[in-house]
Amino acid sequence: MDVEIEILGPMAVRCGGAVQHLQSAQARVAFARLVLAGPEGVTRDELADVIWPGDLPPTWASALRTLVSRLRAFVGPLREEPTNPLVKLGGRYVLTLGDGVRIDVQDAPRAVAAAQEALDAGDVVAAARLATRAADRLRFPFLSEYEGDWVAEQRRRLAEYLVTALEIAGRAALEAGDRGRAALLAEEAAARAPERESVHRCLMAVRGAMGNRGEALRVYQRLRRYLAEHLGVDPSPETEAAYLALLGPSSASSAPGGGATVRHRPVPFVGRRRERATLACAWDRAVRGRRQFVLITGESGIGKTRLLREAGAAMAAGGGLLLVGRCDEGSTVPYQPLVEALDSFVAASPDDPLDAVGPAARDALRLLLPSLGGPCPPGELPEQPALFAALTELLLAAASEPCAVLIDDAHWADPQTVALLRHLMRATADTRLCLVAAARNDLPTSARRAGLDEAMLPFEHAGDATEVALGGLDLAATRALVHKLAGGAGADAPAADPVRRVYARSGGNPFMLLELLRHRAGPGAVPPAVTRLVAAKQAAVGQDATRLLQVAAVTGSSVGFDTMAGAAGLDVLAALDALEALLRAGILAEVTAAVSQHPDRPANYEFRHDVVRQAVDEQLSDARRRHVTSWQRAAPGRGRDTGPRLSRAGAERL
Structure with missing residues (x-):
């Protein structure tokens, strides 16, 4: 029965x-x-x-x-x-x-536990079904007409199960790509349990995946304020890590170059010992009362954002206040990174932070910061000196305790933002502030990067600023990364070393390295994400530079300037301009004559990443490839010892 x-x-x-x-x-x-x-x-x-x-x-x-x-x-x-x-x-x-006999108050908690197991196992369909069924039942009230200690305790216990069910269902919906449903479930969970950090992390992830990074930051800010006001505590390290993760690229696009995102297991952080030590020293000096400026530079995909996040996590773990902002290309928000960073401080402060600034600063900040009603149209903002003074006052209030301001994608900073950074550095000399910015150094034009360099220069001379230039991971760090991704398996390199192969093809660039490891079309294939990145780089450097690249890709491991210019049909000055654009973009590197037995021998040029050469080569038409090889054969003075060699792919297509 x-x-x-x-x-x-x-x-x-x-x-x-x-x-x-x-x-x-x-x-x-x-x-x-x-x-x-x-x-x-x-x-x-x-x-x-x-x-x-x-x-x-x-x-x-x-x-x-x-x-x-x-x-x-x-x-x-x-x-x-x-x-x-x-x-x-x-x-x-x-x-x-x-x-x-089936009893709902016992079956529902068991279903929640089973849903968690299914989610951990990657079965999002089962997790969603079990968690949704449990939540639908747990939403019914427990003895709503009765009071007493025992009834209250049962309600509390069942309410916790309900929140857990909503969180699991929300995470399962997010994994399945149903972001709208995930947002509704996570919002309900956060409203029912404003003190539970895991549901807010879930909601932050959902908003971030929907491309609404500002709303994701506001979720964190509301949580921080609630914890401070009601519990007198700061967010946990896990929540701070999720907050830092918002620095990364939007989930609406993949790594450099755009394209659809693919869910992968978390990537371990390896190497960068010297760079981490430099950042730790800067933070230590800031904590002792001397503000610091650190500029992290490197090419696209080299790991600037990851290093920025890891440094921020270490600073937060040491008791520092962490403020985060980012520059978006073409942003219309005035002083975007500092407004984002200081707005999070205002929104998350349990007390009114405007009490620490003067009346004039309060008026300006109310027009600028979103949490105070701003931003108003740029034409209605106060003059720049008044805005700079107001933001400086607020930053000084934040830096009453050790404070780190992290700015990602600083290469997109407009001149007004760079001017504000310069002003803040001058006005905060004796504060416990560490400003860390990450910027690309491979853009086709160096105008904005030059602004950052100019802003940093006087402080660098005084010992208060430093640049951390990121190169590729070395072979040892690459092996450690592959070892950790494999769960500890395969620590010893076999005779035919696949790690060395992907390292050689990627040049240690973490983005390219990971794409090569993840791509399953074969060890010699170019991953689609790398193809998209290379296409974006070619579009950025222009047509003349792309012609030089095409010649270099067909030629092989290295190529001389005369060969590139001649086969591309460019005059000397146009070819020089194009070559310099490729060097600035980090696509080609000069093989200096210093390593040669003949110092006066002209330098050659080679691709910094072999997978980039292959990506360019695969996009060429047979007609262009025949033109390049025909020109090389016909050109005078192409002796056996000095002439470039065709790439294997190019030779095979002849």
Whole structure:
């Protein structure tokens, strides 16, 4: 006989196709107490305390006996055996139900646990189904008409299960690509449990995946404020790490060059010992009261953002206040990175941070910071000196404790933002502030990067600024990365070393390295993400530079300037301009004559990453390839020792 007991919502017992209800509130709470007690049962006094949570009535003993008799009559049909399931054993009331009886307040928590196991195993469909079913049941109230300590404790316990179910269902929806549903579930979970950090991390992830980084930051800010005001604590390291992760590229696009994102397991952080030490020293000097400026530079995909995040996590772990901002290409937000960083400080502060600044600064900040009602249209903002003074006052208030300001994609900073950074550095000399910015150095034009260099120069001379230039990972770090990604397997390099091969093809660039490791089309194929990146770089450097690249790709490992210019059909000056653009973009590198036995021998040029050469080569038409090889064969002075060699791919296509 199928029996279902529904404690949540309108209490009901479904037995043999019939539905029975308990009319008395006292009978309902007593029945719920007996059901949840299980085989241990409850004493007479414990049952009485639940039924009458205040003072016991004078006739409570006889009233309890009457109530138990009514319950015995109610539960009698729940078992096919002649004995009644509600008995008194050793002074305790025990309700013995069969194994096949389903009880919603027990089934729902079990479903939540099963949903978590399914999510951990990667079965998002099962996780969503189980968690959604549990949440739908747990949303019903538990004995809404009754009060008392035991009832309140059960409500608290079931509410926690509900929040967990919502969080699991939200994460499963996010994994499945249903971001709208994930947002609704995560919002409900955060509203029901404003103190639970994991649900806010889930909501931050959802908003970030939807491309709404500003809203994701505001989720963090609301959580930080709540924890400070109600619990007097800061967010956990896991939440701070999620906050730092918002520095990374938007989930709406992949790594450098754009394209669809693919979910991968978290990438371990390896190498960069020297760079981390430099950042740690700068932070130590800032903590001692001398503000610092660190500029992290490198080509696209080299790991600037990751180093920035790891440095920020270390600073936060050391008790520092972390403020985060980013520059977006073509942004219309005035002073975007500093506004983002200081707005998060204002939104997350339990006290009114404007109390620490003067009246003029308060007026300017209210027009500029989103959490205070801004930003207003740029034409309505105060003059630049007033804005600079207001932002400086607010930053000084934040830096009353050790403070780190992290700015990603600083190469997109407009001149006004660079001017503000220069002003802030001058005005905060004796504060516990460390400003760390990450910028690309492979853009076709160096105008904006030159602004950062100019801003940093006077402080670098004073020992308060330094540049951390990132190159590729070395072979040892590459091996460590592959070893960790493989879960510790394959520590010893085989005779045919695949790690050395992908290292050689990528030049140690982490983005290219990871794409080569993940790509399954074969060890010699070019991953689509790398193809997109190379196409974006070619579009940025222009047509003349692309022609030089095409010649170099067909030629092979290295090529001379005259060969590139001649086969590309460019005059000397145009070819020089194009070559310099390729060198600035980090696509080609000069093989200096210093390594030669003949110092006056002209330098050659080679691709910094062989996979980039291959990507360019694969996009060439046979007609262009024939033109390049024909020109090389016909050109005078191409001796065996000095002339370039065709790439293997180019030779195979002849």
